[in-house]
Amino acid sequence: MPNNTNSDNANSASREYFNANARKYAASEVHRHGPSLPVLLAYAAPTPQDRALDVATGTGNTAHALSPQVGKVVGLDLAEGMLAHARQRAQDDGQTNASFMVGSAEEIPFPDASFTLVTSRHAPHHFLHLDRFLAEAFRVLKGGGRLVIADQISPTPAVQLWMDKYQTMRDPSHHTQRTVEAWQELAQAAGFVWTQHTLVPYRLDFAWWTAQSGCTPETVERLRAHADALSEAEQQAAGLEYGGGELVAHHEQMMVVRLEKR
Numbered sequence: 538m539p540n541n542t543n544s545d546n547a548n549s550a551s552r553e554y555f556n557a558n559a560r561k562y563a564a565s566e567v568h569r570h571g572p573s574l575p576v577l578l579a580y581a582a583p584t585p586q587d588r589a590l591d592v593a594t595g596t597g598n599t600a601h602a603l604s605p606q607v608g609k610v611v612g613l614d615l616a617e618g619m620l621a622h623a624r625q626r627a628q629d630d631g632q633t634n635a636s637f638m639v640g641s642a643e644e645i646p647f648p649d650a651s652f653t654l655v656t657s658r659h660a661p662h663h664f665l666h667l668d669r670f671l672a673e674a675f676r677v678l679k680g681g682g683r684l685v686i687a688d689q690i691s692p693t694p695a696v697q698l699w700m701d702k703y704q705t706m707r708d709p710s711h712h713t714q715r716t717v718e719a720w721q722e723l724a725q726a727a728g729f730v731w732t733q734h735t736l737v738p739y740r741l742d743f744a745w746w747t748a749q750s751g752c753t754p755e756t757v758e759r760l761r762a763h764a765d766a767l768s769e770a771e772q773q774a775a776g777l778e779y780g781g782g783e784l785v786a787h788h789e790q791m792m793v794v795r796l797e798k799r
């Protein structure tokens with residue numbers, strides 16, 4: 538287990554952003570019931586024998602869904618404000634096998650081979666060092682364990698460059714949303730076997746998406762200008778939806794993947 542201090546400093550943007558917006562994330566239907574969740578659960582195939590870890594659990598949506606199906610689940614996150622909502626919901630639902638603690642995806646505070654299942658949903662695009670997270674997930678899994686991820690991806694490296702600027706303007710804790718090919722390289726380098734993946738479409742309404750992050754009117758205008766500067770073909774490639782000449786939403790693919798430690 539590496540030492541915590543470096544990544545704690547580097548991750549302060551995520552901690553600040555999510556502590557400030559925790560209440561909105563706890564209420565967000567996109568996060569509570571978005572369509573990546575049932576796919577992730579199907580890929581994870583949880584059993585009562587599982588000891589599960591949900592990394593970057595946020596307000597605990599994945600951990601709560603796993604709790605009735607596994608022996609034990611731990612939710613890990615940088616932001617105490619998000620974890621407070623996760624704990625309250627687990628308590629309200631009588632989920633006594635679910636616990637929540639502060640910690641970093643890049644320095645998971647558990648010994649080797651502690652879990653049979655690791656999950657992370659709608660979060661790895663925030664991680665500054667995806668390679669370290671994958672190495673840590675591999676380390677804390679027992680042989681035969683699986684890592685199931687759901688996260689937004691970019692269709693091409695060019696869209697990734699544009700999209701990272703767009704996303705970071707809206708939420709400074711966004712880091713990067715890679716292509717499936719880049720994910721495959723990193724997962725295999727960490728030692729995982731890539732067994733199956735699928736893409737789940739999401740439509741994010743522009744008014745909701747900017748309100749969710751507490752964007753100021755100036756930031757909303759900058760986002761519109763960033764989108765309007767693209768050609769029509771580029772706007773299509775980036776998944777932007779216009780209505781009446783105005784940006785109304787963007788579409789993105791959520792990759793769900795099952796990786797195995799064999």
Ligand SMILES: C[S@@+](CC[C@H](N)C(=O)[O-])C[C@H]1O[C@@H](n2cnc3c(N)ncnc32)[C@H](O)[C@@H]1O
Nearest residue numbers: 551555568593594595598615616641642658663
């Ligand atoms: C969109 S939210 C969580 C979504 C949640 N997994 C769900 O399914 O609803 C992303 C979370 O990632 C956490 N996060 C970002 N970077 C992290 C890191 N390096 N280690 C642990 N948590 C991190 C944030 O604090 C935030 O709570």
